[in-house]
Amino acid sequence: MRVTSGASDRLRTDRWLRLDGTTNTRDLGGLPTSDGGSTVPGRVLRSDNLQTLSEADVRRLVDEVRLREVVDLRTTAEVLLEGRGPLRAVPEVTHRHFTLLPERGHHTDVFAVEEDALPELPADWAESILPRQVTEGDQGEPPAVRSYLGYLAHRPENVIAALRALAAPADGATVVHCAAGKDRTGVVVAFALAVAGVPHEEIVADYALTAEVIDDLVAKLAASPTYAEDMVRRDVASHTPRAETMRRVLELLDERHGGPLGWLTEHGFGPEEQAALRARLRE
Known part of the structure; x- marks a missing residue:
C-alpha cells in the first residue's frame, strides 16, 4: 500500500500530542487497517x-488523556541515571520496565531500587546505554537494521512482555517509550x-514521522548528561x-517468519494474545 500525500498530511497534523517536556509523543489511533478500519485514538x-514533563503535562496526560500505564523500554542504567520522572509520583499510573538491550547484572524490579544509591557502573556503560546492540549475523544489512534485529535476537522475551503490557485491559491510555521514542x-x-x-507502508510512515521532530529531539537529549555525549558525537542525520x-526490517520478518505475526507466534505470543492486542487497538 502506497502512502498518499493526504495520509502524510493527516499523520503530521492529527496525531501529535504537543507537550512541554517531550518532542516525539503521538497517538497510535487513526491509522488505516488493511480491512478498511482504523486504529482507535486514546488507547x-x-x-x-x-523525565522532563512539566506539571501541566502531567495534569493533561492523567486528567485529559487518562494515561494509566507507562511501558519503559530503557536500560536499567538509563532509568537510574535519569532518576524518578514526575509520573512516578502519580498513584494512578503504573510503570513497567522491559529493556530491549542485554545488560550486566539483574534487577527484578528496576523501580524498586530507584531510591537507592546509584550502583557502580562498568567503565564502558555508555556503550550499552543506547540502542547499539546488533545481531551477529546479517553483516550485509545497514547498521540500524542490524540494531533492530538485535533487539529481537537478544531480548525477544521483553519485546513480547512489552506487547503483553499493551494488550492488557486498561481503564485509560498506555504510553510506550524509550529515550528518543x-x-x-x-x-x-x-x-x-x-x-x-x-x-x-503505514507502519513505515509512522516510524519515519519522527524525522519531522529530529532537531528538537536531539537538542532535548543533548541537554541530559546521560545522552549528551552520544548526541554530539554523531550528527543529526545519523540519528x-x-x-x-x-x-x-518488515521485509526480513516476512521472508524469515511469514511476517511480524509469525515471529510473535514463534516466540509465544500466539493467536489469543494477538487477538487481545488487536482488540485494544481496534474497536
Missing part, C-alpha cells in the same frame, strides 16, 4: 523520554500495529530514522 501512545519504541510499535492489521530501515 496507546508512543513517546520519547518522559524512535528505535526501541519503533520496533515494539511496529509489531503492535502489525497485529492491529495496519499495512506495512534520523529512515523509512527504508523499517521497511527492510
